[in-house]
Amino acid sequence: MSSKNEFSKGRRNALKTLGLGAGAAATGTTLPLWARYAEAQSSAPIKVGFQAHKTGIGAAYGRWYERTTNAAAKVINDAGGINGRPLEIVLEDDGTDPKRGAEVVEKFATQHECDVAYGTLFSHVVIGSAPRAGELKLPYFVVSEGHHVASGMLNRYTLQPGITDVKSQVAAMAPFVSDNLGKKVTMIFPDFAFGHDHRDFFSAAIEAQGGEVVAKIAIPPTESSFTKYFPKIPRDTEVIYHVMVGPAVLTFVKELGEFFGPSRPEIFGFIDSLEAVDINSPGLEFLDGTFFWEGNPRYAQDNQSEYDKAYRAAVGVDDNGASVSDPTDISTYAHMFGCWETLHVIKAGMEASGYAGAGDRAKLIEAVEAMTDLPASNAHPQGAKVFNGKTHQVFGHQYITRVTDGKLKLAHTTSIEDTLYPDEVDYTTQAF
Amino acid sequence: MTELRKTMALHIGLLLLLLALNWLLPAYHHGNLSRIMVLASYAIGYNILFGYTGLLSLGHAMFFTAGMYGMALTMRHLGWTPAPAILAGLLSGLLLSLVVGFLALRTSGVAFMIVTLMFAQAVFLTVLYFGEYTRGDEGFVIQQAERIFLGIDLSDPNNRYLAALLAFSLCLLFTLWLVRHPFGKTIIAIRENEDRTRMLGYNVFRHKLTAVVISGTISALAGAMYGLLFGYAGATFASVQYSIFPLLWVLLGGAGTILGPFVGTLFMFYLIDLSSEFTTAYMLVAGIVLVALTLFAPHGLMGELRRRLFRWLP
Numbered sequence A: 001m002s003s004k005n006e007f008s009k010g011r012r013n014a015l016k017t018l019g020l021g022a023g024a025a026a027t028g029t030t031l032p033l034w035a036r037y038a039e040a041q042s043s044a045p046i047k048v049g050f051q052a053h054k055t056g057i058g059a060a061y062g063r064w065y066e067r068t069t070n071a072a073a074k075v076i077n078d079a080g081g082i083n084g085r086p087l088e089i090v091l092e093d094d095g096t097d098p099k100r101g102a103e104v105v106e107k108f109a110t111q112h113e114c115d116v117a118y119g120t121l122f123s124h125v126v127i128g129s130a131p132r133a134g135e136l137k138l139p140y141f142v143v144s145e146g147h148h149v150a151s152g153m154l155n156r157y158t159l160q161p162g163i164t165d166v167k168s169q170v171a172a173m174a175p176f177v178s179d180n181l182g183k184k185v186t187m188i189f190p191d192f193a194f195g196h197d198h199r200d201f202f203s204a205a206i207e208a209q210g211g212e213v214v215a216k217i218a219i220p221p222t223e224s225s226f227t228k229y230f231p232k233i234p235r236d237t238e239v240i241y242h243v244m245v246g247p248a249v250l251t252f253v254k255e256l257g258e259f260f261g262p263s264r265p266e267i268f269g270f271i272d273s274l275e276a277v278d279i280n281s282p283g284l285e286f287l288d289g290t291f292f293w294e295g296n297p298r299y300a301q302d303n304q305s306e307y308d309k310a311y312r313a314a315v316g317v318d319d320n321g322a323s324v325s326d327p328t329d330i331s332t333y334a335h336m337f338g339c340w341e342t343l344h345v346i347k348a349g350m351e352a353s354g355y356a357g358a359g360d361r362a363k364l365i366e367a368v369e370a371m372t373d374l375p376a377s378n379a380h381p382q383g384a385k386v387f388n389g390k391t392h393q394v395f396g397h398q399y400i401t402r403v404t405d406g407k408l409k410l411a412h413t414t415s416i417e418d419t420l421y422p423d424e425v426d427y428t429t430q431a432f
Numbered sequence B: 001m002t003e004l005r006k007t008m009a010l011h012i013g014l015l016l017l018l019l020a021l022n023w024l025l026p027a028y029h030h031g032n033l034s035r036i037m038v039l040a041s042y043a044i045g046y047n048i049l050f051g052y053t054g055l056l057s058l059g060h061a062m063f064f065t066a067g068m069y070g071m072a073l074t075m076r077h078l079g080w081t082p083a084p085a086i087l088a089g090l091l092s093g094l095l096l097s098l099v100v101g102f103l104a105l106r107t108s109g110v111a112f113m114i115v116t117l118m119f120a121q122a123v124f125l126t127v128l129y130f131g132e133y134t135r136g137d138e139g140f141v142i143q144q145a146e147r148i149f150l151g152i153d154l155s156d157p158n159n160r161y162l163a164a165l166l167a168f169s170l171c172l173l174f175t176l177w178l179v180r181h182p183f184g185k186t187i188i189a190i191r192e193n194e195d196r197t198r199m200l201g202y203n204v205f206r207h208k209l210t211a212v213v214i215s216g217t218i219s220a221l222a223g224a225m226y227g228l229l230f231g232y233a234g235a236t237f238a239s240v241q242y243s244i245f246p247l248l249w250v251l252l253g254g255a256g257t258i259l260g261p262f263v264g265t266l267f268m269f270y271l272i273d274l275s276s277e278f279t280t281a282y283m284l285v286a287g288i289v290l291v292a293l294t295l296f297a298p299h300g301l302m303g304e305l306r307r308r309l310f311r312w313l314p
Helices: A008-026 A034-039 A059-078 A098-110 A123-135 A166-179 A191-206 A227-232 A249-262 A306-315 A333-353 A358-369 B005-022 B027-052 B061-078 B084-105 B110-129 B157-180 B182-194 B194-199 B204-230 B239-254 B258-277 B282-296 B299-309
Strands: A005-007 A046-052 A087-093 A114-116 A184-190 A212-219 A239-242 A267-272 A292-295 A326-330 A385-388 A393-396 A398-403 A405-414
Touching: A034 A249, A046 A059, A046 A098, A059 A087, A059 A249, A059 A306, A059 A333, A059 B258, A098 A114, A098 A123, A098 B027, A123 A358, A166 A227, A166 A239, A166 A267, A184 A191, A212 A227, A227 A249, A239 A249, A239 A333, A249 A306, A292 A333, A306 A333, A326 B005, A333 A358, A333 B239, A398 B282, A405 B239, A405 B282, B005 B027, B005 B110, B005 B157, B027 B157, B027 B239, B061 B110, B061 B204, B061 B239, B084 B110, B110 B239, B157 B182, B182 B194, B182 B204, B194 B204, B239 B258, B239 B282, B239 B299, B258 B282, B258 B299
Parallel strands: A046 A087, A046 A114, A184 A212, A184 A239, A239 A267, A267 A292
Antiparallel strands: A005 A087, A292 A398, A385 A393, A398 A405
């Protein structure tokens, strides 16, 4: 679906903005020289092509990615847009499919004439689309948490500045698991690339902490019952690390509960499987007292920052992580902040580079590559981050919460240093 | 004008028109047509089995994927260049279709559909199982620098279009030749009445197996070309929906017609592209159109044209 959610203020307001810009230029205090030039040059919208998972397996994420994107665009436009120009979101559904994803990227570049493409979550769609973005020289800002960007697989036009990648997330969990839950870990993961990433990255990280993975149980993606896998869990297991995805997660948790009864090892999981799912859903009682990784805590915490409060209100999410208009509509809070932050990085990059049009795309990428510290702010409500211009990947704090009284209560916040790993690529050496 | 001349004029004319469009189309439609021509080649492969031999496969994605991975894995892990890698893709499709055909042709009708579906599912799960090499569901990129075919950069839009046109032309002209060849006449006879063909002394199994192999190898060529031209190989292309797509394209365009696969692919591509601008239920739109066509034009677009106006259409 293509909808043009323009939050521009109309011709009159755009003129008003121009007038303000001219006034500012006259005083010479608020805008640098290029910005005055850019404003005088054009008031046409900056077009951001939003590659959205409106349908397909990513639809639950896509719905909230869209709401977050619209909220961020509104905030940016209310504050004067980008370089004095309104921001226009051009949405296209990619069906969570890599073939359609690549077609959508082509459509952004050659039909809609977007300035950048943005917003993709699922890794296979990113990897299927990125080659076309690179060939079309269209900056492609993904919000995927995949390791594909930092691994060097993609190209100079693809960046991930708004959400951390799975390698850093998993690595940062190992010290907490090892110090607080146990050193003998059994991993249960889906038998495809996402699960294999967890298996490989966590195994290495826990060994570095003096722990060990005592069993790696891969579940085939077509599985709908898990009882037969549980006897494979070694008796000396101290921690179960699970990262199931898809609708079968409810069955998985229920059957795990039936298998262990009241005496269970410690359990640690990734929230990915329960994004958009109420933690109090029937069948999930067994999760009480277990721990989760969250990219951003779903429930408003005691130490909630003013930035999270403002972000939550702007997107329309209540303190329980649900829509303010429908308490049963649970958000994908652990991931969707990436859309908000990525749009703000695009804005900052365009302003730093004096972006005026498609001819400045290389300058925009160079400006983003030059970014380093991204302090916690209204633009970065999840927390402070560090952007690595060489690998095109951002690094930030990770949150570990515990299911307590039907809520996810913050138990630990990692440092950014815990998430770092050696560079695997230097995209800045690639030609535009 | 004889039927042969009319046939040649139509098909060569279409290919010349497609060649001319390389310089005429705006960038977006130029890119789309590149993609459509490769996918139409896949549909042409499917049509040989479904349209001309009368065997409905629900697992053709396995052949498309065999070509794609045969090409992509040899490039990724063995460092092969595109030319031998495409041959590896073709060979993968040929071998797979030979094995699958040999086993699946012991069944017929609904059982054949189910067996091909199961084989395709096995191929899909195999791609996931060997994720260490295939990167499973995520897939992997075939880098721009690797996609140089005999000195020609296939990531360049013009080169990509011309390569897609070349593959499509080869498939189209081969099919045109095939259906006029005695082998083509025989598989059509099998479609019309298998028992009578057998009674006339033809080796029906051998002809059907050959049709499966030709169909699978053309599908593999399309898969290898798709991966190479668009720089990506992934397990999604092995999923069941990519077995259903060529069936829909051929049904829409007209099963058992030479141009049907191209017309169906073109129609379906733009139907989804345009309807997705208005609704997220674009597959519902495609479904309704398909039902309507089945009701009012059961032979597909080209099939109806042949039935009503141009009986000489092959």
